[in-house]
Amino acid sequence: MEVILLDDVDKLGPFGExxxxxxxxxRNYLLPKGLALKATAQSKKQLExxxxxxxxxxxxxxxxxxxxxxxxxxxxxxxxxxVGENDKLFGSVTAIDIxxxxxxxxxxxxxxxxxxxxxxxxxxxxxxxxxxHPEIEAVVKVWVVKD
Numbered sequence: 001m002e003v004i005l006l007d008d009v010d011k012l013g014p015f016g017e018x019x020x021x022x023x024x025x026x027r028n029y030l031l032p033k034g035l036a037l038k039a040t041a042q043s044k045k046q047l048e049x050x051x052x053x054x055x056x057x058x059x060x061x062x063x064x065x066x067x068x069x070x071x072x073x074x075x076x077x078x079x080x081x082x083v084g085e086n087d088k089l090f091g092s093v094t095a096i097d098i099x100x101x102x103x104x105x106x107x108x109x110x111x112x113x114x115x116x117x118x119x120x121x122x123x124x125x126x127x128x129x130x131x132x133h134p135e136i137e138a139v140v141k142v143w144v145v146k147d
Contacts, residue, residue: 001026002039004047009035016051018044062136069138072130077101077140080147083123092119093144098128101142120144 001023008014009030012021018039021030030036037043079101082090095114102109115129115137123144130138 003030003036004039004043005030005036006050007035015054016047062133065132065136068132069136071107072138072140075102075105075107075140076143077105078143078145080145081123082147087123087146089121089123089144092121093142094119098140098142102140114140 002018002020003026005013005015005017005019013019021036026036026038031038037046077098079093079097081093081097084090095111095116098114098116099109099111109130113130113132115131120126120142123146126142126144128140128142130140132138
């Protein structure tokens with residue numbers, strides 16, 4: 001049976017792809033769960049409409065994220081930490097600390113988006129990448145200063 005995927009399905013294909021699957025798999029799993037539609041002329045038209053809507057939403061989301069990238073580039077994040085001898089930090093600066101610093105500047109961000117390779121253990125200025133979207137990455141300037 002030919003079906004049109006309404007969502008990304010592991011080991012089968014991405015949204016909108018027309019695939020041929022066993023009748024039982026389509027009837028018992030894909031169709032009841034709303035993951036696919038039978039490939040008919042009408043369902044192909046519906047798919048085209050959904051693709052257009054999804055594309056418009058993706059473009060709007062991309063524009064919004066591009067504006068957010070500009071905002072992150074302009075907003076410095078200051079993280080205050082206690083230091084010991086030779087300006088070495090007690091503990092380290094983690095993604096959670098960066099999120100708190102950005103929140104103090106009025107920017108909400110999920111800690112999972114911050115691509116911190118390893119915790120920061122020395123005072124200084126750091127450029128930290130933030131992955132907002134698989135294709136969009138921003139950079140946050142983080143100032144680690146004495147408390």
